Amino acid sequence: MLMNKNSSPSNGEAKLQYGPSGFRVLRPGQHVICAMSGVPIPLDELRYWSVEHQEPYATPQLATERLKP
Template identity: 40%
Template sequence: MNRHENGFGGSKAELVYGDGEYHVVRKGTFVVCAVTGANIPLEDLRYWHADRQEAYADAAAALKRELELRGQE
């Protein structure tokens, strides 16, 4: 269990992802990776897709999602 599970240490944030930045709609300490389901602390959030409004835990997760949608996985 990590610090973001079961309400310990934070809550899920709701964001609107833009090009190079995001805006907080609902305050929280983490978002969930669209590929892995892992909780991503906001201070560690570096990868997202603005058109899809999805967050990714890392570059590998972002690439995996892109390949899935292109039918190349």
């Protein structure tokens, strides 16, 4: 995870830019919202996302389901 120099954690939803091996924090926060289930995902638990769709997923099953053709 890369944070901007002036970033500090806040209690709200973070805005991230997803890359192939990590993500960059564009707006600090404690969590992101799963694109499939709508549940909050704490940033320290975020493991699954789509670079192409720029969205996070709570579980590998949800990520797989979203990325099916």
